[in-house]
Amino acid sequence: MGRKVLVLNQDYSAFSICSVPKAFLLVYLDKAELVAESEQFMLRTVSAEYPMPSVIRLHRYISLPYKGVMLTRQNIFKRDGHHCQYCGTTDDLTLDHVLPKSRGGKTSWDNLTTACKRCNSRKGDYTPEEANLKLRQRPFKPTFLVFLREFSGSLEQSWMPFLTKKEKAFK
Incomplete structure (x- = not known):
């Protein structure tokens, strides 16, 4: 049930x-x-x-x-449809800070996105533009x-x- x-x-x-x-x-x-x-x-x-x-x-x-949505790993994955927001794969998913934490990026709905390990590694400590990656959807905080x-x-x-x-x- x-x-x-x-x-x-x-x-x-x-x-x-x-x-x-x-x-x-x-x-x-x-x-x-x-x-x-x-x-x-x-x-x-x-x-x-x-x-x-x-x-x-x-x-x-x-x-x-x-009454908001809690920021959790699973809720980020749900928001992003369990797809890497750079290449679209559904394998080996992790979370990525769009603006890296080392550059002042916050752990927030607007800065976290779903990424596969390959894209996350490729992006490294760069912004998506610097790593020549394009986000499929801009991160947002859902109501x-x-x-x-x-x-x-x-x-x-x-x-x-x-x-x-x-x-x-x-x-």
């Missing part, structure tokens, strides 16, 4: 993604309500059958001072909604109304 459930805050804004068992527990304990259920799957016990949650809404509003919508893997159709707020395009 590796399916995921979209969790909405009380105001119907996207809050997070959780597992089906966690979502079912929140609904069962009356901490959340079922907004949308899976059309294909049901949860079954020995004596009962329950709809499998697809979208749930929390009964209490949870205030998040900053929470953009990250959920574009990079979180498979999205359920029932999630789309809650993930389609107007935002700036990054590509």
Whole structure:
């Protein structure tokens, strides 16, 4: 049961993604309500059958001072589609500082990109222009909604109304 459930805050804004068992527990304990259920799957016990949650809404509003995407290696890879941003390969991927750290480059969304070991080694302590390499996509910091919508893997159709707020395009 590796399916995921979209969790909405009380105001119907996207809050997070959780597992089906966690979502079912929140609904069962009356901490959340079922907004949308899976059309294909049901949860079954020995004596009962329950709809499998697809979208749930929390009964209490949870205030998040900053709802951003954590800067992690896997999130950089997701943002870049698990492709080297110089040559496009999917083999031996690492992270590359576009402006090298030795030249004052920061470890940030705007300066980290996915690179294969070969391109990263070729680039070395140079900028992409100095190493005669061209970035396929400029690094950017995705917003929470953009990250959920574009990079979180498979999205359920029932999630789309809650993930389609107007935002700036990054590509």
